[in-house]
Amino acid sequence: MSAAEATGAYKCIQGTLQSGYAKSGNAWAGQYTAWKNYSNQPYVSDTHGGRYVNNYANGRGSNYSQYENAGPAPVGTVLAKDSFSVSPAGKVGAGPLFLMEKMAAGFSSESGDWRYSLILPNGKVLGETGGAGGDKVGFCIDCHLAVEEQDSRFYLPDEYRVQ
Numbered sequence: 001m002s003a004a005e006a007t008g009a010y011k012c013i014q015g016t017l018q019s020g021y022a023k024s025g026n027a028w029a030g031q032y033t034a035w036k037n038y039s040n041q042p043y044v045s046d047t048h049g050g051r052y053v054n055n056y057a058n059g060r061g062s063n064y065s066q067y068e069n070a071g072p073a074p075v076g077t078v079l080a081k082d083s084f085s086v087s088p089a090g091k092v093g094a095g096p097l098f099l100m101e102k103m104a105a106g107f108s109s110e111s112g113d114w115r116y117s118l119i120l121p122n123g124k125v126l127g128e129t130g131g132a133g134g135d136k137v138g139f140c141i142d143c144h145l146a147v148e149e150q151d152s153r154f155y156l157p158d159e160y161r162v163q
Contacts, residue, residue: 023123032080051083051095077102094121116140
């Protein structure tokens with residue numbers, strides 16, 4: 001899919017994504033599209049089910065713009081990755097919202113003090129670190145700990161970064 005097609009597909013489904021996620025009651029799910037999007041277009045993330053994704057960060061997480069040179073995330077940083085899929089026939093489908101929130105030291109040594117949340121397109125919270133379905137975000141924790149030296153933050157490929 002071309003950059004223009006991916007961006008067009010996202011523009012078509014963005015409202016559906018946000019309204020679906022907001023049904024979860026998670027405060028960040030209803031706000032993230034007002035934050036800075038660090039992706040210059042939706043891109044395919046194999047680790048997020050081969051879906052197209054975007055990378056958002058709230059104001060506390062603005063050091064995300066420094067990518068690998070960002071240093072530790074301040075407490076209160078929230079990163080959001082919304083997602084959608086495109087079938088071989090071109091049908092666009094809503095995907096989950098992946099959230100990471102940097103919590104105060106001591107929240108969870110297992111997750112590097114990040115709270116991971118996975119919200120389905122219908123607003124159902126599939127799992128949250130330290131909450132219901134916490135085991136369902138264990139994969140997120142394990143994967144992100146591979147970049148512990150970057151405070152568990154992966155950065156999008158260079159060609160999709162907003163500078």
